[in-house]
Amino acid sequence: MGEARKRGVAVKYDALGGRIYDLRYTEEQGAKYEALLERITPGTEDIALDIGCGTGLLTEQLESQAVGLDISASLLSTARSRLRGRARSYLIMGDARVLPFRDSSFDVVFSVTVIQNTPDPLSSIEEMKRVGRARAGVTALKKAFTRESFEALLREARLTSIKVLDSSGLNDWVVLIDL
Ligand SMILES: C[S@@+](CC[C@H](N)C(=O)[O-])C[C@H]1O[C@@H](n2cnc3c(N)ncnc32)[C@H](O)[C@@H]1O
Incomplete structure (x- = not known):
């Protein structure tokens, strides 16, 4: 069921x-x-993960070493062109629910407008938590989650230090997390 949806x-x-x-x-x-990077800015010494990176729009803005992961071959191909020549950027095809990385591999993890697309949002959040070691910035479509249901999902993944930004004007909830 989950595989078919993915x-x-x-x-x-x-x-x-x-x-x-x-x-x-x-x-x-x-x-x-902009809302995320104003508050979480991975430095040049950091390594960041962009889960569901799509065409690499966010990955391109990161000054740190960065890994973008996505399930769409087509969007990854555009990301590859976008990031060509950019040092310290890597792209990988993979599923947010089963990330191919060791525990605590990344200083910062981002996932922008992805969670609502995954067949099992809780597993995806738990994976994000597993591979991150310091901070995360996650967003999800307001039409898929109420603020309460998104916060409840994050708490179910045992994330306790979370801050929902005032995201009026955006179609996503934007959340900062201390992992
Ligand atoms: C709305 S787009 C957002 C893309 C990108 N984060 C951005 O800000 O432009 C959702 C992305 O999530 C990816 N995606 C959906 N389900 C996924 C999964 N299970 N694992 C990894 N990526 C997934 C899609 O392929 C798509 O690139």
Whole structure:
């Protein structure tokens, strides 16, 4: 069931393609990155993970070493072009529910507008927590979660130090987390 849903999401984003994705969403997503990066700024010594990186719009803005992970081959291909020549950036195809990284591998973990797409949001949050070691910035579509249900999900993953930003004007809840 989960696998079929995941494949369905990948097919949807593959069909959309990176060029159209960027045309439609660059501005909308950019406002979310701004809210996050104002408060969580990975430094050059840090290593960051962008879960569900899509076309690499956020990954490109990170000054740290950065890994972008996504299930869509098509969006990853656009991300590859975007990040070509950028030192210390890596892309990998993978599933947010089973991240191919050791525990505590990343100083900072981001996941922007992804959680609501995953078949099992709790597993995805738990994986994010497992691979991170300091801070996380996570967003989720307001049309998929109420503020209360998103906070409840994070608490179910035993994340206790969470701050929901005042995200009026954005279509996502934006949350800062101390891991
Ligand atoms: C709305 S887009 C957001 C992309 C990017 N974070 C951004 O800000 O532009 C959702 C992304 O989540 C990815 N995605 C959905 N389910 C996923 C999963 N189970 N594992 C990894 N990525 C996933 C999609 O392929 C897509 O790139």
